[in-house]
Amino acid sequence: AQKITQTQPGMFVQEKEAVTLDCTYDTSDPSYGLFWYKQPSSGEMIFLIYQGSYDQQNATEGRYSLNFQKARKSANLVISASQLGDSAMYFCAMREGSADTGNQFYFGTGTSLTVIP
Amino acid sequence: DAGVIQSPRHEVTEMGQEVTLRCKPISGHNSLFWYRQTMMRGLELLIYFNNNVPIDDSGMPEDRFSAKMPNASFSTLKIQPSEPRDSAVYFCASSLRGNFYETQYFGPGTRLLVL
Numbered sequence: 001a002q003k004i005t006q007t008q009p010g011m012f013v014q015e016k017e018a019v020t021l022d023c024t025y026d027t028s029d030p031s032y033g034l035f036w037y038k039q040p041s042s043g044e045m046i047f048l049i050y051q052g053s054y055d056q057q058n059a060t061e062g063r064y065s066l067n068f069q070k071a072r073k074s075a076n077l078v079i080s081a082s083q084l085g086d087s088a089m090y091f092c093a094m095r096e097g098s099a100d101t102g103n104q105f106y107f108g109t110g111t112s113l114t115v116i117p
Numbered sequence: 118d119a120g121v122i123q124s125p126r127h128e129v130t131e132m133g134q135e136v137t138l139r140c141k142p143i144s145g146h147n148s149l150f151w152y153r154q155t156m157m158r159g160l161e162l163l164i165y166f167n168n169n170v171p172i173d174d175s176g177m178p179e180d181r182f183s184a185k186m187p188n189a190s191f192s193t194l195k196i197q198p199s200e201p202r203d204s205a206v207y208f209c210a211s212s213l214r215g216n217f218y219e220t221q222y223f224g225p226g227t228r229l230l231v232l
Contacts, residue, residue, distance in 0.1 A: 035220065043206060045223035052218065091160065095219060102172060103148055103214050105221055107160045 001026050003106035004092050010112045013082045020067070021077040021111045023092030031097030034075040035105070036066065040088040048090075051075060053097070079113075087115045119143070121224035123209050129230045135197040138227045141190055142211030150221060151184055151194050152208040160208075166192065167214055178203075199231045 005024045013019035025034065036048040051059045051066045059066045067076040079086055092108040122141040130136055142149050150165040164174040166186045174184070181200070186192040196203055206228050210221040 033219065037223075043228075044225050045208060045210075047220055047222060050218060050220055093221075102165075103167070103212070103219060104150070104162055104165055104173060109159050 002108075003027065004094055004108035006092055006108035006111050008111045009109075010114070012114050012116055013079075013086075015084060015115055015117050016081055018078060018080045019082055019113065021079070021090050021092075021113065023075045023077065023108060025073050025075060025092075025094045027073075027094065027096055029096040033095045033097065034066065034068070035093040035095070036064070036075075036077045037091045037093065038088045039091065039110070040085075045091070049077070082115045084115050084117060087113060089113075121209055121211050121222055123207075123224035123227050125227060126225060127228045127230075129232065130199055131232050132200055133198045134231075135195065136199045136203075136229060136231075138194040138207050138209075138229070140192045140194070140209030140224060142192070142209070143222055144190070146211035146213050146222075147189070148212045148214040148219075149186060149192050150210040150212075151192070152210065153205045154208060154226075155205045163194070196229075199229075201231045204229055204231050 032053045034051045038046045049059050049061045049064045051068045058068050063080045065078045089110045089112050091110045093105045095105050124139045148167050151163040154160045163176045164184045169186045184194045206226045208226045210223045212219050212221045
């Protein structure tokens with residue numbers, strides 16, 4: 001089974017609007033971390049936001065927030081007030097926390113976001 | 118602070134040649150990861166090291182690929198002999214294992230083209 005599933009290959013959003021990028025995960029480990037990365041057309045992978053499995057509140061970083069629904073195993077990224085520079089590929093990732101599982105990250109297939117002026 | 122450093126940034130070579138990619142992780146990080154990204158296969162984990170020791174190399178495509186980490190501040194990924202299907206962007210990433218908020222930080226990548 002896929003550890004991380006991103007079901008939206010491509011998304012469009014009007015400039016200044018909010019957009020939600022979906023991510024579901026699969027793990028039986030009670031301790032895990034969830035991450036979002038941005039990859040613009042220039043190619044670099046930029047870390048955006050982190051959510052720990054024990055965190056009580058949703059993570060926020062500026063215009064980025066993570067809508068964490070533990071029971072549904074979802075970790076959606078919300079970008080508020082979209083800007084043209086937000087056009088990029090976005091990857092969701094997970095790290096499981098127990099010593100037996102190693103510390104590799106599992107990445108989704110990505111969602112391509114296009115912001116329309 | 119310097120991030121993850123990779124060299125070269127671009128490499129064009131001919132089939133059959135040896136290619137060596139280099140990575141310097143963030144100072145103080147104790148885990149290092151090598152990834153390959155292509156349009157067809159997405160982002161693939163090739164191998165990762167903890168405290169300079171290879172932990173999982175199940176993603177290494179075949180014997181033509183090898184990776185080493187002789188010390189905490191340097192790693193290499195070698196392809197010998199290279200083939201056109203090895204053309205991809207190769208990323209190195211590092212993290213601080215043992216930190217509950219362990220986050221991977223990526224280098225800028227090496228764009229490899231094998232003719």
